[in-house]
Amino acid sequence: MTISIGNPIEGSMADPSRRAGMDDPVTAEAYMLPSGEPVQLVDPDGRHVHNDKYPLPDGEALLQAYRELVVGRRVNDQANALVRQGRLAVYPSSHGQEACQVASALCIGESDWLFPTYRDTVAVIAKGVDPVQTLTLLQGDWHGGYDPYEHKVSIQATPLATQLLHAVGVAHAAKLKGEDTVVVALCGDGATSEGDFHEALNFAAVFHLPVVFFVQNNQYAISVPLNKQTVAPSLAHKAIGYGMPGERVDGNDTAALLAVLGKAVDRARDGGGPALVEAHTYRMQSHTNADDATRYRTDDEVAEWAPKDPLVRLRAYLKELNVLTEELEEEIAGRAETVAAQMRDGLNAETEVDPEDLFRFVFTEKTSQLREQAAMLREELSRESA
Amino acid sequence: MSTTMTFAKALNTALADEMEADGSVVVFGEDVGPLGGVFRITDGLTKRFGEERCFDTPLAESGIMGMAIGMAMNGLRPVVEMQFDAFAYPAFEQVVSHVAKMPNRTRGKVKLPMVIRIPYAGGIGGVEHHCDSSESYYAHTPGLTVVAPATVEDAYTMLREAIRFPDPVVFLEPKKLYFSKEQLDLEALQSRWGTPALDRTDGPEPTAAPAEGGFGRAVVARAGTDATLITYGPSVPTVMKAAAAAAEEGRSLEVIDIRSIVPFDDETVMASVRKTGRAVVVAEAPGFASVASEIVARVQERCFHSLAAPVLRVTGFDIPYPAPKLEHFYLPSVDRILDAVDELQWEDA
Numbered sequence: 001m002t003i004s005i006g007n008p009i010e011g012s013m014a015d016p017s018r019r020a021g022m023d024d025p026v027t028a029e030a031y032m033l034p035s036g037e038p039v040q041l042v043d044p045d046g047r048h049v050h051n052d053k054y055p056l057p058d059g060e061a062l063l064q065a066y067r068e069l070v071v072g073r074r075v076n077d078q079a080n081a082l083v084r085q086g087r088l089a090v091y092p093s094s095h096g097q098e099a100c101q102v103a104s105a106l107c108i109g110e111s112d113w114l115f116p117t118y119r120d121t122v123a124v125i126a127k128g129v130d131p132v133q134t135l136t137l138l139q140g141d142w143h144g145g146y147d148p149y150e151h152k153v154s155i156q157a158t159p160l161a162t163q164l165l166h167a168v169g170v171a172h173a174a175k176l177k178g179e180d181t182v183v184v185a186l187c188g189d190g191a192t193s194e195g196d197f198h199e200a201l202n203f204a205a206v207f208h209l210p211v212v213f214f215v216q217n218n219q220y221a222i223s224v225p226l227n228k229q230t231v232a233p234s235l236a237h238k239a240i241g242y243g244m245p246g247e248r249v250d251g252n253d254t255a256a257l258l259a260v261l262g263k264a265v266d267r268a269r270d271g272g273g274p275a276l277v278e279a280h281t282y283r284m285q286s287h288t289n290a291d292d293a294t295r296y297r298t299d300d301e302v303a304e305w306a307p308k309d310p311l312v313r314l315r316a317y318l319k320e321l322n323v324l325t326e327e328l329e330e331e332i333a334g335r336a337e338t339v340a341a342q343m344r345d346g347l348n349a350e351t352e353v354d355p356e357d358l359f360r361f362v363f364t365e366k367t368s369q370l371r372e373q374a375a376m377l378r379e380e381l382s383r384e385s386a
Numbered sequence: 387m388s389t390t391m392t393f394a395k396a397l398n399t400a401l402a403d404e405m406e407a408d409g410s411v412v413v414f415g416e417d418v419g420p421l422g423g424v425f426r427i428t429d430g431l432t433k434r435f436g437e438e439r440c441f442d443t444p445l446a447e448s449g450i451m452g453m454a455i456g457m458a459m460n461g462l463r464p465v466v467e468m469q470f471d472a473f474a475y476p477a478f479e480q481v482v483s484h485v486a487k488m489p490n491r492t493r494g495k496v497k498l499p500m501v502i503r504i505p506y507a508g509g510i511g512g513v514e515h516h517c518d519s520s521e522s523y524y525a526h527t528p529g530l531t532v533v534a535p536a537t538v539e540d541a542y543t544m545l546r547e548a549i550r551f552p553d554p555v556v557f558l559e560p561k562k563l564y565f566s567k568e569q570l571d572l573e574a575l576q577s578r579w580g581t582p583a584l585d586r587t588d589g590p591e592p593t594a595a596p597a598e599g600g601f602g603r604a605v606v607a608r609a610g611t612d613a614t615l616i617t618y619g620p621s622v623p624t625v626m627k628a629a630a631a632a633a634e635e636g637r638s639l640e641v642i643d644i645r646s647i648v649p650f651d652d653e654t655v656m657a658s659v660r661k662t663g664r665a666v667v668v669a670e671a672p673g674f675a676s677v678a679s680e681i682v683a684r685v686q687e688r689c690f691h692s693l694a695a696p697v698l699r700v701t702g703f704d705i706p707y708p709a710p711k712l713e714h715f716y717l718p719s720v721d722r723i724l725d726a727v728d729e730l731q732w733e734d735a
Contacts, residue, residue, distance in 0.1 A: 036570070079488075106697075107509075143487075144493070147495045148492060165452020165453055166459065168453050169456015170459055171456070173460035177461065194450055195446075199444070199448055199449030200449065200452065202444050203446070271389040273603070360493075361490045361493050362528055364553050
């Protein structure tokens with residue numbers, strides 16, 4: 001018997017003659033491939049772009065998103081100011097990515113989970129977490145400032161892509177318990193190179209779990225551009241390799257994000273399994289305040305993205321619709337100022353830290369070793385204060 | 387009624403009993419489903435409890451660990467199997483950065499009641515990457531509870547306790563003991579497993595037995611008066627043999643099986659060393675920067691004035707785990723342990 005290796009493409013689904021024989025002109029896999037261009041429903045000038053697959057969200061949903069966009073931009077600005085004033089250690093800003101931030105929180109309901117990264121502060125706040133509690137991590141009081149169960153928002157992950165697997169686990173448990181829960185798991189373009197990204201997508205697909213993986217492709221992993229992370233046609237194309245649909249969307253178009261994420265969430269909730277959504281956006285500021293983006297990208301490149309700003313275009317569209325009145329704009333601006341004031345008040349206040357907290361949460365019950373060490377610190381402090 | 391049971395069967399029974407008792411316990415990993423695990427520790431669980439409770443995963447340890455974290459966050463009690471010690475390393479970031487830290491990061495809001503079962507250590511003639519003693523990595527990571535049973539009874543009781551524990555437990559199963567056998571009154575254990583008899587002493591009444599048993603306690607595995615041998619996991623049977631051999635030569639050695647590396651039972655260990663005044667720590671892992679080193683440091687810090695001789699270690703050499711034909715040169719042996727005991731500056735020497 002001879003085994004002919006031959007051309008591996010021969011006879012496979014890639015063979016046009018074989019595909020032509022199928023009843024459905026769309027192959028079984030084709031629905032998993034992303035659109036030819038990122039989905040856009042409102043262009044940078046604020047004009048509606050028709051899309052057969054994704055209807056435009058209604059005016060009320062867009063207005064609600066616009067409110068959160070304005071608040072989100074203000075949160076980013078205020079946090080940057082608080083870093084300059086020495087109140088926050090550092091802040092990874094999502095300036096320019098606010099549409100992605102807001103849409104990832106608004107596309108799910110109260111019983112659904114969000115798994116954010118360190119850059120997703122605005123998303124965390126948009127899902128209902130108190131802004132001051134959200135920034136406790138960066139204020140340096142504790143590693144996490146909020147109760148993840150209160151708003152079903154996991155703690156912001158600093159190690160890349162690791163949280164995607166936690167999202168998979170939460171969804172898996174929900175499925176086993178018969179709970180109606182969809183999980184939205186966030187990561188950036190750099191994180192798609194991590195092994196945990198691959199393992200999370202594969203596990204979610206194999207166990208057919210209600211997880212929407214949402215990649216904010218802001219073009220840079222600190223200083224490294226996307227073309228050094230991957231030569232895949234797009235990040236959304238990776239989905240087909242796991243047997244799930246992938247879609248790419250204009251990440252500065254709030255309407256398109258709500259439509260695409262909303263569809264993926266609905267599909268997951270209806271038992272359709274996981275999906276991968278890639279948003280094309282841009283990190284308008286440095287990685288953090290400790291970074292200098294001028295060392296690896298040009299001013300011209302940044303300037304090209306400025307007119308694509310998510311706030312500008314949604315505002316223009318809502319104005320055109322006559323949904324956004326001057327009174328409403330004032331009210332929204334007032335609300336953003338209230339949140340900013342709340343951040344200043346909360347983060348300028350000197351909070352009490354309790355050194356005993358160092359030992360309190362390592363285990364449910366302190367080990368004898370930790371009891372000894374806590375006593376040693378207590379004794380040290382009592383000598384200092386004596 | 388007393389029956390003969392293997393260490394492996396005791397673990398399997400503990401898993402089944404906990405799955406029966408608690409519907410939130412789920413078991414998963416590589417080959418743990420229909421096959422029942424490469425060591426058969428999960429044998430029959432899929433058939434009995436269904437694929438939703440005991441299942442195979444894609445072959446990716448970080449995926450297994452990360453998914454377990456999320457499941458524990460969302461109300462389940464995952465018990466995951468890392469197929470072999472060295473195959474657990476791909477999951478290391480999840481273990482160190484998340485399993486160990488999640489409760490602390492969230493100020494106790496998120497608890498992770500999960501068990502990481504790791505068939506570990508050598509003595510089975512395994513090829514490379516199948517015989518690592520990896521306990522130091524876990525013991526050095528604050529937030530992890532790290533235990534290693536050495537008897538069939540402990541295999542059963544400690545696994546049940548680990549599954550019920552509110553915090554993550556790294557459960558190290560000495561591979562070479564999987565098919566060791568003991569007489570066990572399983573029904574009696576099942577009815578009173580929460581309060582296991584911890585004193586397995588056959589000899590005279592131990593002076594340093596813990597007042598109460600349970601997780602995190604060491605036991606006096608053999609009572610003695612002249613020196614203390616401190617050990618755990620795969621080395622316990624070897625140390626017991628050494629103590630028996632020493633007794634024939636008229637030397638009474640006490641054996642402490644520490645059972646729990648984290649938390650460490652200082653009380654039981656120090657009480658024994660204060661009584662005997664001499665100690666040798668025996669462990670299979672390379673000695674440098676090891677659990678054995680930590681025990682020696684703790685003993686000399688706490689028992690210095692009771693010591694008649696330096697505290698010695700008998701450990702593996704500081705080399706990668708040897709190939710099967712060479713492993714007997716590496717593993718702590720009865721002779722090597724007795725040689726160390728001989729060096730404890732005996733007055734009659």
